[in-house]
Amino acid sequence: MRRTRTAATTTALASLLLATACGGGSGTAGSDGDTLEVWVMSSQTGNEGPTFEQLVADFESVNPGTKIEVQPIPWENAKDKIATAVASGDGPDVVQVGLSLLPELVDSGALMDLSDEIGSHPELAADRFVEGARPTMQTDGKTYSVPWVTDTRALFYRTDLLAEAGYEQPPQTWAELKDAATKLKARGGKNFGISLNVGDQFLPLMFTWQAGGDVHRDDTVDFGVPEFKEAVAYENSFFTAGLTPKAGPWKYDEVQGFKTGVTPMFVSGPWMTKAIQEQAPEINGKWALSLMPGDTTRTAFLGGSSLGVFSKSKNSEGALKLLAYLSQKDTQLAWYKASNALPAVSEALADPALTSDPNTKVFTEQLKQAKIAPPIKQWDAVAQEMTRAVEQITIGGADIDKTLASLDTKVSGLTSR
Amino acid sequence: MSIDIGGRKLTPTGEQPPVAQSALSQVTPAPGTGRLRAAARAVRRGYHPYAFIAPSTLLLIAFGIVPIALALFVSFTDLDLKGLGDHSQVRFVGLENYTRLFDDPLFHRSVLNTVIFVGLGVPGVLVVSLTVALLLNTATTRLFRWLRALFFLPSITNIVAIAVVWGYLYQTDYGLLNQLLSVLHIDAVPWLDDPETSRFSLALMAIWRGSGLNVMIFLAALQAIPTEYYEAAALDGAGRWHRLRYITLPMLRFAIFFVVVTTLIAWLQFFEEPFVLTNGGPLDATTSVSLFIYKTGFNHFEYGYASAGSFVLFLIIIVVTAIQFRSRRAELDA
Structure with missing residues (x-):
């Protein structure tokens, strides 16, 4: 709480405008000549900047004279930084963009249309990337970005506790997942069956896909599809039966719940395997991963980020060369080893470096049946409304039909904007 | 600056x-x-x-x-990310952002939440910091000097660090607070999971964090009160309570006014606690007006709409502050 927030926000908004006013057309992206400025997203604890510099050292030696300037951008500041770059026209040559921001950035005209040049780089052919990520590359038939790293979700479960509940194999279908959670809950005491994270916007999406539907149609979203209601009702049934704690993501400690066995199942991403190994070594060998259960399909969500070339870049040729280098199998594998982020290139995903680890293997399998969130520019605002509605139903106990109807109206208001 | x-x-x-x-x-x-x-x-x-x-x-x-x-x-335009890059894409929309604001249930909610935060926070900070200052003023030993520094510490600690620690304290299943309560056989409190409770939890943390600076202000004001007044009162047989009621509090009038004005402005712009701890949830119970503005502008790039929101907040703050100064003047004139 600081008395200055509005003032600071206003100032920030204004400085964006001022930046535009001053930047105008004279802005230059990156630097001149053979220098390439690259913005790499970095996590709070991450070391992505220096690691990326090492990754591109080879590129520099193969292309003498080209100098790569790497600038790590913390994920929390990504939107501010990119908005400032758009406003001033003074951005990098190559920028890493999270998939949720990509449609809006493409719409703003900040990324260069790569359609004409991409053909001369076989590394950038769409069919080299994992199928679920391919739709991210194009908007209105033009190519604006190339997948870089991917992310997905899978089911984490305690093998020992599920075996006790009669599940030697992880649950494969919705009915089995519900049944397993019910049996685990029956252990009594403080125990739950599963931890479902209502704050996760991807959970209702995944359930919708698994029910055989999709809220994304005709370049917009439609929450009136029957499969979405089915998905929300399924998610809600875990809450009404008390099978999952009624807590949000930032509050429920899934590692602790997993370690103690209070919540012996949860849905999460690759980063969680490392967290469990480090924070709960005592349950090593007592847990495993499985594909998302599902009836029609076992689809999970595909996230990650892509690389684009800033529209004001003066070295687009060099930038594309760099993108091609970063899409090579070896580079993708080297980045996986350095950062633990899953590759986007199918060939790299099939490499023993990943598949020899049983946990990572599940994620690579899951990626083959994974879909991206609806690539519309208002998705962030829409997802917020969707998560709010699901939260009102599951935690607030609101009526499903009424809540979804008002969600539908609200979302049509947002998407028509 | x-x-x-x-x-x-x-x-x-x-x-x-x-x-x-x-x-x-x-x-x-x-x-x-x-x-x-x-x-x-x-x-x-x-x-x-x-x-x-x-x-x-x-x-x-x-x-x-x-x-x-x-x-x-x-605030009269539809400026978004596209408009930032290309001004020709920006349209004038007149009062549309403002009418949309008055129809937006989330904005209503955030105004209500902010009013609740102010209602909890301003009296809370005032009472806590004044009490602590009065207690700290009773002695000047080494212990008390050390305590003064201790009470100031929350004000200069990074909010992210505070959020991490309080996040652990408030954790429903494994948090320290509920562990302590379970020793007393009290059921676990859903500190940040329940919409009503979470507002209190955030206000409590913000009061704890915001009091340190005001303790310093009150201490300085207390030390400026001439001891003769107390001596004279003591000679007349005034007890502790009377000395507090008829000397200390009237002499602190300006300090109290200052603290109320600055605290009120600060709490009307309540932002950092929900931003780092709850992100406005659960069920938007902790979404303040400032957080609403931030999310609209910087998460959804609706700069026009966010500007309208921040202008409304700005006007509210001006009006509230003007009323305070006016009533202060009336009090002085009386």
Whole structure:
């Protein structure tokens, strides 16, 4: 709480405008000549900047004279930084963009249309990337970005506790997942069956896909599809039966719940395997991963980020060369080893470096049946409304039909904007 | 720096902050050399004050007035990310952002939440910091000096670090607070999971964090009260309570006024606690107006709509502060 927030926000908004006013057309992206400025997203604890510099050292030696300037951008500041770059026209040559921001950035005209040049780089052919990520590359038939790293979700479960509940194999279908959670809950005491994270916007999406539907149609979203209601009702049934704690993501400690066995199942991403190994070594060998259960399909969500070339870049040729280098199998594998982020290139995903680890293997399998969130520019605002509605139903106990109807109206208001 | 100025801009025009008034009234032209007398004449002629206030006025204009004017301008447009890159894409939408704001249930919710936060926070900070200051003022031993530093510590600790620690304390299943309660056989409290409770939890944390600075202000004011008053009262047989009621509190009137005004402005802009701890949830129970503005502008790039929101908040703050100054003046006149 600081008395200055509005003032600071206003100032920030204004400085964006001022930046535009001053930047105008004279802005230059990156630097001149053979220098390439690259913005790499970095996590709070991450070391992505220096690691990326090492990754591109080879590129520099193969292309003498080209100098790569790497600038790590913390994920929390990504939107501010990119908005400032758009406003001033003074951005990098190559920028890493999270998939949720990509449609809006493409719409703003900040990324260069790569359609004409991409053909001369076989590394950038769409069919080299994992199928679920391919739709991210194009908007209105033009190519604006190339997948870089991917992310997905899978089911984490305690093998020992599920075996006790009669599940030697992880649950494969919705009915089995519900049944397993019910049996685990029956252990009594403080125990739950599963931890479902209502704050996760991807959970209702995944359930919708698994029910055989999709809220994304005709370049917009439609929450009136029957499969979405089915998905929300399924998610809600875990809450009404008390099978999952009624807590949000930032509050429920899934590692602790997993370690103690209070919540012996949860849905999460690759980063969680490392967290469990480090924070709960005592349950090593007592847990495993499985594909998302599902009836029609076992689809999970595909996230990650892509690389684009800033529209004001003066070295687009060099930038594309760099993108091609970063899409090579070896580079993708080297980045996986350095950062633990899953590759986007199918060939790299099939490499023993990943598949020899049983946990990572599940994620690579899951990626083959994974879909991206609806690539519309208002998705962030829409997802917020969707998560709010699901939260009102599951935690607030609101009526499903009424809540979804008002969600539908609200979302049509947002998407028509 | 823009921050302080941002805070100061909220002082209604034509109203000199009382601090400045009392400071000015103490400046009497120093008798002495001719040069000094000439300088004093120049001051009276009225040039020098402008020279002295010029730097802060320029900064105020650059970081206060201009941004506010720009925000007002933007609030009548549909500026978004696309518009930032290409001005020809920006449209004037008149009052559309404002009408949308008054129809937006989330904005209503955030206003209500902010009112609740102010209602909990301002009296909370006032009572806690005044009580702590009165207790700390009872002695000046080494222990008390150390305690003073201790109470100030939350004010200078990074909010992210605070959020991490309080996040652990408030954790429903494994948090320290609920562990302690379970020892007393009290059921686990859903500190941040329940919409109603989470507002109290955030207010509690913010009171804890915001009191340190005000304790210092009250301590300074307490130490400025001449001890003769207390001696005289004691001779007349006034007890502890009477001395507090009829000497201490009246003498602290200005300090209390100052603390109330600054705290109220701060809590009307309640932002960091929900931003780092709950992100406005659960069920939007902790979404304050500032958080609403931030999310609209920087998560959804709806700069026009966000500017309209921040302008409404700005007006609310001006009105509330003006009312306070007015009632203060009425009190002084009485």
